Amino acid sequence: MTTVRTCPACSDRAAAGDVFCEGCGRPLPEREGGAPAERPDNVPTAPQQSMSGATRGPVGGGDAGGGARPGLVPADGGPTAPQVSLNGATRDPAPGTAPAADAPPAGGGRPRGGGPAAAPGRHEADSFTTQPIRRDSLRPLSAAAPPVPAAAPAPAAAPPVPAPDWPPPAVGSSPVQPANPEMCAWCPGRVGDGYCEKCGFLQPTGRDHVEVRTDAAAGVSDRGLRHRRNEDAMAIRVVAADDPRAPGTVCAVVCDGVSSSPRSDEASRVTAETGATVLAEQIRRGADPREATAAAMTRAAEAVAGIAESLDSAPACTFVSAVVDPAAGTVTVGWVGDSRAYWLSGGPRSSASALLTRDDSWSEAMVQMGALSREEAMRSANAHALIAWMGADSGEIDAHISTVTPTGPGTVLLCSDGLWNYYPEAQSLTDAVPGAGARPHEAARTYISLALRAGGKDNITAVLIPVPTEQGGPRAEQD
Structure with a gap:
């Protein structure tokens, strides 16, 4: 039987005869009990005198580093990768076989989150760096400094500039x-x-922490504890109470910038503002909420595609919207990506808390196809890889629209995955902040605080819309 060991530095598996870890390149310790590990014939059993104390560096060169290994994240594919193709999708490897940390999503979808760049010509960055880096300020590793002519006079020394505090x-x-x-x-x-x-x-910028408060809805967005920038955005529009067609209707949008794309913070801001504005305009003109949502998503997709400098540099984001009609008691949601909408029950006589959207993600696709259980899919390195998003490189998107008529009062919650990663179930969100509809602004702040307390590893956005209706009905149509 083959003996399997574990590297004490990076926890990668190593066979009994391995001398160095293939993951980090460090020498492996001797076997337990003091017996030296088996060594292949082409490796000397003792270091040369001049090499005593030397250790092998990491594979590919660079500093081995003694810090903690960052958590596994999906490999950062090119920012214009096509959507994931589900044709020929297969189950994960046999149980007990972990997926490769550097395996891209099946078909090459957008990774969800930062990570070392794998596309040619892109500079590598810290795994937790999720903000744009100015490419012209970084010289490629292979670039050499321009030669200085031998006869060139030495430049005059510049006067010293005092270092600022x-x-x-x-x-x-x-x-x-x-x-x-x-x-x-x-x-x-x-x-x-x-x-x-x-x-x-x-x-x-001033978007690191944003709070929006109206008489009918409230929202809070925060950059979290691990990101250097807030790439989420939100927008709320409320139709006037004296409007002849849709008095008091609330329109809201939440967008989450795709961190592997450039200018993702700009993408989310443009998309959210465009989507909410078009929603409100359509509703004021008397459009049906579903028609208004379709128009808003189309215009928002056009707006974010319009800011791309080229298909090779396309900002991208997710999208989720809600139109709450207090007169009809209906809630219409639209989405692309993995930002979510929830119904939070307002009491025992109201409709039960429920998730109103379904993620456009690799993990959800595997679950819907029956290829993996939800637990298996979420353990995969590709769990959060998107199969649909808004951006110039998204191709033809499948925009989803759903209308529900809840029974009794409650609250609609729009949020990015910075919140639902910690509270994925609708009932857990309801229990975490009881009576959210009575104090939406305070409730939104509380959700942000809970996510920060749980780790705050992503940007966090929560928009709450109270629905104090007594009208009710079953779940209605869905596209």
Whole structure:
């Protein structure tokens, strides 16, 4: 029987005869009991005298590093990867065989989250870096410095510039928004055109924490604890109470920027604002909520596609919207991607809490096809890979629209996966913040706090719309 060992540095599996770990390149320890591990014939059994104490570096070169290995994330495919093709989809490997950490989603879908870039010509970044990096500020590793002519006179020494105090003082409610906009918030560099000239990071903005409050709905968005920028966006529009066609109707949109695409924060902002504005315009003109949702999604998709510089550099985001008609007691939701809409029950006489959307993700597709159980799908490295999104490179998208007529009062919750990753079940969201509809602004703040307390590994957005209707009915039509 083959003995399997585990590398103490990175926990990768190693066979009995391995001398070095294939994952991190470090020497493996001797077997338990003091017996030396078996060594292949082409590896000396003792180091040469001049090499004593030397260790093998990581595969591919670079610093081995002694820090904790970052958690496995889907490999970062090209930002314009096509949607995942489900043709010929198969089950995962046999039980007990973990999927490869660097395996891309089946068919090449967009990875959900950051990670080292795998596309040719893209610079590698920290696994947790999910903000755009200015490419012209980073020199490719193979680029050599231009030669200096031998006869060129030495340049005159520039007068020393006193180093500014760093980190810069914060202003306002955001602890990372510097008082001096010319100074980088992340390193002692200077900022030009919104980017740091030293580290290349895009600078924080007032979107790091945003709160929106109206008489009929409220929302809070926060960048979380691990991301350097908030790539989520939200927008709320309320039709006036004296409107002749749709008095008091609430229109809301939440978008989550796809971190592997460029300018994902801009993509989510443009899409959310366009979607909510068109929704409200259509409703004021007397359009049916389903027709209004279809028009809003079409216009939002056109808007985000319009900001792409090329198909090779296409900003992208998810989309979820809600139209709450207080007169009819209906809730119409539309979505593309994995941002979600929930119905949170307002009491025992109301409709039970329920998820109103179905994710456009690899894991959900595997579950719907019966290829994997939900637990197996969510354990995969490709669990959050998107199979549909809004962007110039999305191809033909399958926009979903659903209308429900809940019984009794409750609350509609629109949120990004920064919240539902911690509270995926509708009932758990209801139990976490009882009576959310009575105090929507306070409830939205509480949801953000709960997600931050649970780890805050992603941007977090929650929009709550109370539905104080007594009308009711069964779940209605769905596209």
